[in-house]
Amino acid sequence: MDEIFHESNHIVTFVWSGRSGKGGTTKQVELNHEYIECYSKDTTKVKMKPVVNIQGEGNYKDKKSTYKREHLRQWGQGDRREDRPSMYFPIILPNGEEIYPKRSDGSEGRWRFGEETVRKLQTDNDLDFVKDENGNVTVYRKIREGRESIMATDSLLTDKGTASSGTLELKKLFGEKVFDNVKPTTLIKHLIDLVIYDDRNAVILDSFSGSGTTGHAVMDLNKEDGGNRRFILVQMTEATEKEPDKNICKDITRERIKRAIEKYGYDSGFQYLRVGQALDAETLLEGKLPDYKTFARYVYYLCTGENLKDENDTVIPAKAGIQKKKKLDSRFHGNDTAKNNAINESTFFIGTFGNQAIYLIYKQDYEALTRMALNLEVAERIIAEQPNKKRIVYAPACFLDQEYLEEKQIEFVSIPYNLFQRKG
Ligand SMILES: C[S@@+](CC[C@H](N)C(=O)[O-])C[C@H]1O[C@@H](n2cnc3c(N)ncnc32)[C@H](O)[C@@H]1O
Numbered sequence: 218m219d220e221i222f223h224e225s226n227h228i229v230t231f232v233w234s235g236r237s238g239k240g241g242t243t244k245q246v247e248l249n250h251e252y253i254e255c256y257s258k259d260t261t262k263v264k265m266k267p268v269v270n271i272q273g274e275g276n277y278k279d280k281k282s283t284y285k286r287e288h289l290r291q292w293g294q295g296d297r298r299e300d301r302p303s304m305y306f307p308i309i310l311p312n313g314e315e316i317y318p319k320r321s322d323g324s325e326g327r328w329r330f331g332e333e334t335v336r337k338l339q340t341d342n343d344l345d346f347v348k349d350e351n352g353n354v355t356v357y358r359k360i361r362e363g364r365e366s367i368m369a370t371d372s373l374l375t376d377k378g379t380a381s382s383g384t385l386e387l388k389k390l391f392g393e394k395v396f397d398n399v400k401p402t403t404l405i406k407h408l409i410d411l412v413i414y415d416d417r418n419a420v421i422l423d424s425f426s427g428s429g430t431t432g433h434a435v436m437d438l439n440k441e442d443g444g445n446r447r448f449i450l451v452q453m454t455e456a457t458e459k460e461p462d463k464n465i466c467k468d469i470t471r472e473r474i475k476r477a478i479e480k481y482g483y484d485s486g487f488q489y490l491r492v493g494q495a496l497d498a499e500t501l502l503e504g505k506l507p508d509y510k511t512f513a514r515y516v517y518y519l520c521t522g523e524n525l526k527d528e529n530d531t532v533i534p535a536k537a538g539i540q541k542k543k544k545l546d547s548r549f550h551g552n553d554t555a556k557n558n559a560i561n562e563s564t565f566f567i568g569t570f571g572n573q574a575i576y577l578i579y580k581q582d583y584e585a586l587t588r589m590a591l592n593l594e595v596a597e598r599i600i601a602e603q604p605n606k607k608r609i610v611y612a613p614a615c616f617l618d619q620e621y622l623e624e625k626q627i628e629f630v631s632i633p634y635n636l637f638q639r640k641g
Pocket residue numbers: 396398399400401424425426427428429430431451452453455465
């Protein structure tokens with residue numbers, strides 16, 4: 218986390234008392250807390266939700282209200298005159314005498330506030346002057362009943378649910394225990410509300426989403442306060458050679474969100490998408506050529522900013538609002554793309570987008586790639602296939618001149634096949 222965010226952006230380590238002690242174990246100490254590291258991209262932009270404290274009834278009373286007393290003189294650390302020289306000044310008592318802040322050893326102290334604030338407190342009748350039997354006067358500030366004070370939030374998280382309450386929440390949806398280490402939605406809701414309380418349109422990302430608690434918590438928070446927060450959950454299948462069909466992401470993460478929407482009537486929908494092979498220069502340079510379909514989807518996305526639909530993808534539309542469903546669908550399929558898209562390696566066709574037809578001349582084979590190009594034969598076939606569209610062709614090379622391409626409304630985009638050549 219220090220490497221990613223830099224240690225200067227570490228805000229706090231929360232301590233979550235999230236495990237209920239079992240007691241009676243043979244251990245000397247029962248661990249009943251966990252840590253939550255809080256980092257920001259930029260600490261100057263963080264605005265944590267403050268705690269508003271409302272003062273209760275006090276032991277003292279005047280005409281205005283009951284109140285508690287607080288010493289006006291600074292106590293403890295930094296209580297000397299030289300610590301804050303501007304907070305050393307006389308207060309004029311009702312009998313006209315002057316009083317200066319004095320430490321218990323008789324040396325010069327200081328008040329807790331500057332002169333202007335203290336004068337105002339005095340005018341507002343918010344100071345108490347108390348004389349002892351020796352005639353020494355102590356000055357107090359009146360902390361009035363009903364007064365609001367803003368306090369910093371606590372680093373200690375108690376009453377925010379426990380690991381067992383998280384497990385129980387999931388059990389309520391699945392009828393049995395299906396996942397270990399489930400966080401309670403109450404904890405995640407608290408954290409979301411704490412760090413981005415002033416943005417109800419926030420996007421919350423959980424890249425290790427497990428049973429999907431974060432998604433559930435976001436939907437719950439939105440229901441509570443009418444927010445429009447969205448979530449992105451990332452999860453791996455956890456499939457292994459022994460369990461090739463294991464798919465936590467589909468069977469638990471996705472299923473949990475679906476069931477929560479149904480059970481709690483959340484007005485939320487979501488898309489379930491599968492991440493393809495990672496395609497970046499590094500992977501390619503390592504010599505990992507993507508298969509045709511994966512690369513085609515990537516090219517389509519680069520070209521249009523939209524995703525091609527995959528038979529494994531799911532869209533769960535929000536219940537209330539056909540409008541929302543439409544929005545999701547059009548974002549998902551592109552305008553008229555869904556019905557026209559059928560990736561075809563033998564014809565190089567990937568799909569259409571508006572008035573464009575997109576082609577990819579490519580093969581998952583280094584040798585073949587060096588010989589592949591947009592040539593006259595391919596161009597003529599493409600023109601015949603898509604007579605009314607602008608044709609965009611991704612290929613390792615082009616054997617046609619610019620004039621011809623312009624006349625035939627063909628745009629050639631070079632795929633840097635030299636990138637694909639195995640190094641060393
Ligand atoms: C402890 S669980 C998270 C539990 C979650 N907070 C909950 O309440 O259910 C962490 C999850 O991260 C997943 N994970 C670990 N490494 C991953 C990776 N590189 N990409 C995606 N998921 C990953 C694991 O499969 C595991 O299910």
